[in-house]
Amino acid sequence: MPFSWHDPRSSDATWELSVSEPNDATFDVVILGGGSGGYAAALRAAQLDLKVALIEKGKLGGTCLHNGCIPTKALLHAAEIADSTRESEQFGVKAELVGIDMAGVNSYKDGVVARLYKGLQGLVGSSKNITFVSGAGRLVGPNVVEADGKRYTGRNIVLATGSYARSLPGLDVDGERIITSDHALTLDRVPASAIVLGGGVIGVEFASVWKSFGVDVTIIEALPRLVAAEDEESSKALERAFRKRKINFKVGKPFEKVEKTEQGVKVTIAGGETIEAEVLLVAVGRGPVTADLGYEQQGVKIDRGYVLTDERLRTGVPNVYAVGDIVPGLQLAHRGFQQGIFVAEEIAGRNPAVIDEAGIPRVTYCDPELASVGLTEAKAKEQYGADKIKTYNYNLGGNGKSQILKTTGFIKLVRVEDGPVVGVHMVGARVGELIGEAQLIYNWEAYPAEVAQLVHAHPTQNEALGEAHLALAGKPLHAHA
Template sequence: MSEPNDATFDIVILGGGSGGYATALRAVQLGLTVALVEKAKLGGTCLHNGCIPTKALLHAAEIADQTRESEQFGIKAELVGIDMAAVNSYKDGVISRLYKGLQGMLKSNKSITIVEGHGRLVAPNTVEVDGKRYTGRNVVLASGSYAKSLPGLEVDGERVITSDHALVLDRVPASAIVLGGGVIGVEFASVWKSFGVDVTIIEALPRLVAAEDEESSKALERAFRKRKINFKVGKPFEKVEKTDSGVKVTIAGGETVEAELLLVAVGRGPNTANLGYEEQGVKMDRGFVLTDERLRTNVPNVYAVGDIVPGLQLAHRGFQQGIFVAEEIAGQSPAVIDEAGIPRVTYCDPELASVGLTEAKAKEQYGADKIKTYNYNLGGNGKSQILKTAGFVKLVRVEDGPVVGVHMIGARVGELVGEAQLIYNWEAYPGEVAQLVHAHPTQNEALGEAHLALAGKPLHAHA
C-alpha cells in the first residue's frame, strides 16, 4: 500500500514478528488501517531464528535417529554421516517458503502499510522511521526478543555461541557444552546428540526444564541419561576460558568441563533498549514492558504484545495477544487471555507438552488436600508401543472439580496438546472427557484412558 500523505493510521505497530503481524492481520479484518514497522524480516524470531528453524533441525535429527535405529523395525539402513550443508539447505528452504507466503499475504493487503527500517517511539502516538513519522490513534509495541548472555560471558560467535549462531553452524562439532537446561538448551542438546555430538548441559536450577511439572522434568532427565546426554543441574556457571581445542567452562565448586564450543542458552531478553519506550513514559521492569490484563501499558492507547511482555515467550502467545489487541482496539471487548491456558511444547526427544497448572502450582492455588493426580503410562498405549516410545500422560484435577493441568512426555506428544488445552480451557471434568471417543490406535487415546481412569472407570489402566 502506498503511504498516505499524513501517514496517520488506526494502529501503528512497532515490530513485524508473531505478535506484530497477527495484530495487523486481525486489525484489517476489522476495518482498521495499519502501519507495520519492521527493521529486519517480517516473521521475526519465530520464523527466522526460533520455532521454525529449530524444529527443522529437530526433524532432521529424528531422521538420523530413525536411520541409526532402523534395524529394530526390520529395515536395514546405514547412517553414513550428517551433511550440515544439506541439512541447512532443507531448513532454509522451509523458512524461505513460509517467509514468501507471509510477505505475500501482508504486502497484498491494501490496508497494511509495511515500513522497512528501524522504528523508534518519539511520542506516545508516533513512531519515527528514518526521519519519517507515522502517527497512530493506537500504538502496539511488538519489538520481540534477543538471545541473552550472562555478565562477563563474551559471545564471539565461534567458540562461544548463541542459538542464532547454532542455527547456521556449518559443521557438526565433536563436543558441545550447553549452558542452560530450559527449552532452548534441551532442544539443541537433543539435536546435537542425534547428530553424534558429545553433549553436556549445565543448569543452575535443580532440574532440567524447571518450569514444567517436576515429574515431567525427572522423566526427561531419565530419558537423557539413557540417550547419554550429560547434564549437571544445580551448578551455576562461573567462567569460560578458551583452550587450544575449544573452551573450558568452570561451574560451582570448581568443577570444569571442556568441549569444542559453548552454546549460551540462558533464555531470551526483551528487545526494548533504545526504542524510546522509557522516554515516552512507558512503565518498564528489567527491560520488559508492563501491561494490565488487557495488554494496555500505562500510556493511553499504547499496547504491548509478545516477548516484551512478562510471561511465556511463545509465538502462539504472541499470535493470540495480537488478535486480542486488534479486537480490543476495534471495541469488541475480547475475553482476557488465561496465561496458564497457553499450551507449551518442548520439542526435544522425547517431547514434553503441557497446559494448565503443574501439580505444585495447583496445590499452592487450591490446597494440597484438594488436588488429585493420575499418571497413565504410555506403555499401555498401542501406538506408543509401535513408535517404541516411553512416557506418560499426567492429569492434575481439583477434587470433585475440573482438570486444571495436563502434562505429557513421549514421542510426538506435542500433537496431543490441542485436546489438552481444550480440556483445560473449557474446565472439563474427567467424566466429561471420558465420554469422548478417541480413535484407536493413536497416542491420543492416552488422554482418553487417563480421563477414564480418573473418572473411576479405567479400561486399559489401573484406577
C-alpha cells in the same frame, strides 16, 4: 528499497510490501515490530477494516520464523530422521547412517523458512489495509513512531519489538567458540563436542539435536532440574531419558567462567569442576528488545526491560498496547499470536475475552517431547490446597500407537477434588500433537467424566489422553485406577 513477493501459483501476482508514505501519515493502528505478535495484530486489524502501519527493521516474521521456532524444529526433524535411520533395524529395515551433511541440513531448514516467509509476505502484501514499512522504528510521541526519518501517527500504537538471545556477564560471545542459538542455527559443521549453558527449552532442544547428530553434549543448569518451569515429574522423566541417550547434564551447578583453549573452550562451574568442549552454546533465555526505543520517555513503564501491561495489554499510556516477548510471561510465538489478535479486537471494540496465561499450551520439542497446559501439581496445591488436588499418571506403555512408535512416557492429569482438570502434563514422542485437546480440556474446565465419554480414535496416542480421563473418572479400560 521495497521488496516484493511473487506468488508461484500465479504469473502476475506480485505485492509490494514496503511503500513510501508522507510524513505524519495517520493510521488507526501503528505496530512497531513484525514478529509473531506484531504481524498477527496487523492481519486481524486489517480484517476488521482498520488502517495499519506495520514497521519492522528486520525480516517480517521476526525471531520465530527466522531464528527460533521454525528453523529449530526443522533441525529437530532432521535429528529425528538421523535417529530413525540409526535405529531402523529394530523395525526390520536395514539402513546405514553414513553421516550428517550440514550443508544439506541447512538447505532443507532454510528452504522451509523461505517458503513460509514468502507466504507471510504475500498475506501482508495483499492486504489493502496494511502499509508495511521496512525500517528501524522508535516511539517519539505517545501516538507517533518514527522510522528512517518518516513519522507514522497512530490512533493506537502496538509495541511488539520481540526478544534477543541473552548472555551472562563474563561471556564473550564470539560466534565461533562461544555462541548463541542464532549462531547455532547457521553452523556449517557438526562439532565433536558441545557444552550447553542452560537447561531450559532452548538448551534441551539443541542438546537433543546435537546428540542425534553424534555430538558429545553436556548441559549445565544452575537450577535443581532441567526444564524447571515444567511439572517436576516431567522434568525427572526427561532427565531419565537424557541419561539413557547419554546426554550429560549437571543441575544445581551455576556457571563461573569460561576460557578459550586451542581445541575450543573450558568451562568452570560451581565447586571448581571444569568441562572442555569444542563449542559453548549460551542458552540462558531471551531478553526483551525495549532499550533505546523511546518507550520510557513516552511514559511506558518498564521493569527489567519488560513492558508492564494490565490484563488487557494496555501499557498505561492511553491507546498504547504491548504484545509478545516484551510482556512479562511465557515467551512463545503462539502467545504472541493470540495477544496480537486480542489487541486488534480490543482496538476495534470487540471486547475480547482476557487471555488466561495458564491456558497457553507449552511444548518442548526435544526427544522425548514435553507438552503441558494449565497448572503444575505444585502450583495447583499452592492455589487450591494440597488436600484438594488429585493426580493420575497414565503410562504410555499401555497405548498401542506408543508401542508401535517404541516410545515411553506418560500423561499426567492434575484435578481439583470433585472438580475439573486444571493441568495436563505429557512426556513422550510426538506428544506435542496432543496438546490441542489438552488445551480444550483445561480452558473449558472439563471434568474427567466429560472427557471420558468422548470417543478417541484407535490406535492413536490421542487415545491415551482419553484413557487417562477414563481412569480418573473411575472407569479405567486399559489402565489401573
